[in-house]
Amino acid sequence: MPMRDHFRMFAGYNRWANERLYTAAATIPDAEYRKDRKGFFKSIHGTFNHILVGDRIWLMRITGQGTRPKTLDEILYDDLASLRVARQAEDARIIAAIDAFDEAALAKPIIYHSMKGDRYEQPMAEILAHFQNHQTHHRGQAHDMLSQALNSAGIEPPSLDLLNYQRERQ
Numbered sequence: 001m002p003m004r005d006h007f008r009m010f011a012g013y014n015r016w017a018n019e020r021l022y023t024a025a026a027t028i029p030d031a032e033y034r035k036d037r038k039g040f041f042k043s044i045h046g047t048f049n050h051i052l053v054g055d056r057i058w059l060m061r062i063t064g065q066g067t068r069p070k071t072l073d074e075i076l077y078d079d080l081a082s083l084r085v086a087r088q089a090e091d092a093r094i095i096a097a098i099d100a101f102d103e104a105a106l107a108k109p110i111i112y113h114s115m116k117g118d119r120y121e122q123p124m125a126e127i128l129a130h131f132q133n134h135q136t137h138h139r140g141q142a143h144d145m146l147s148q149a150l151n152s153a154g155i156e157p158p159s160l161d162l163l164n165y166q167r168e169r170q
Contacts, residue, residue, distance in 0.1 A: 010132040015091035020158040032149040047142040058131045061112040
């Protein structure tokens with residue numbers, strides 16, 4: 001599989017998995033959604049916001065477009081409905097950004113600065129691998145927190161298995 005197709009698959013998977021999580025989160029009471037579950041970003045809401053923050057930071061570095069959040073724990077949207085709309089828009093931006101790359105662009109290095117201002121240079125493919133891994137990492141945390149809330153209500157949490165996404169696409 002060409003590298004571009006690999007990243008395109010994960011961009012589609014990202015959108016699919018996010019939609020499943022947000023649909024499930026909409027079924028639980030707001031207090032459960034905001035409950036401190038001792039995760040990196042405390043609650044499902046905090047974790048969903050962080051994933052969006054991370055995506056905006058990386059898209060800004062990759063494309064030069066968008067707004068850069070101020071902190072990694074910034075709450076960009078205070079309610080699930082607004083956050084979901086923003087998530088859907090960001091997922092579309094991710095897909096469009098990755099669709100714009102060819103194999104040569106993936107091999108070229110980009111220069112970016114960390115939130116602390118440190119300068120780094122890495123090939124675009126390495127950046128995209130980190131970007132997509134970051135999404136999966138924190139989405140797994142959100143899934144665990146959401147599963148706790150759903151299981152206590154006797155509801156099965158959604159599967160986020162990549163194989164399920166791949167089978168649905170076929």
